[in-house]
Amino acid sequence: MPSPMELELKNxxxxxxxxxxxxxxxxxxxxxxxxxxxSDTNNLALHFNPRFPNDTGEATLVCNSKDGGCWGAEQREKHLNLQRGSLVKIVLKLMGDMFEVELPDGKEFQFPNRHGLDVITYVRVRGDFKCTCFKIC
Incomplete structure (x- = not known):
């Protein structure tokens, strides 16, 4: 079984x-x-985490934040257009006091910038996903 992909950017x-x-x-x-x-693995303003069930149930998107290694309250979204084996484009927009997330089907949702970070210095993509393009704009 291949190991999960990980892309990590610091600074x-x-x-x-x-x-x-x-x-x-x-x-x-x-x-x-x-x-x-x-800002690092223990301080995340946005943790975007699609989860796929072992059976035929729908995927659930879990978003959260982490402060000093402690997770906050999860925000869950259902009925996603994220499916195993599919090609996707996900856009995360920094909007000051919140993040806007655009999913492949055009659906958008918001997640609060709970820690009020003005500058994001750490980005990581990892898990059961093969990244083919990564862009900051």
Whole structure:
């Protein structure tokens, strides 16, 4: 079984108005993958984490934040257009006091910038996902 993919960027500078675009393929046997934005692994302003059930149930998107290694309250979204084996483009927009997430079907949702980070310096993509394009704009 291949090991999960991981892309980790440190010392980046993302400010309000910047966007992170991630394109790739969700693995056929995916259980989960994640896109993290913050200052380091223990301090995440946004943890974007689609989870795929072992049975035929629908995927659930879990978003959260982490402060000093402690997770906050999860925000869950259902009825996603994220499926195993599909090619996807996910756009994460930094909007100051919140993040806007655009899913492949055009659906958008918001997640609060709970820690009020003005600058994102850490980005990570990992899990059951093969990243084919990563862009900051």
């Amino acid at each position: 980046v500078e993302l400010h309000a108005g910047d966007r992170v675009q991630v394109k790739g393929k969700i693995m056929h046997d995916a259980e989960r993958f994640q896109i993290d934005l913050g």
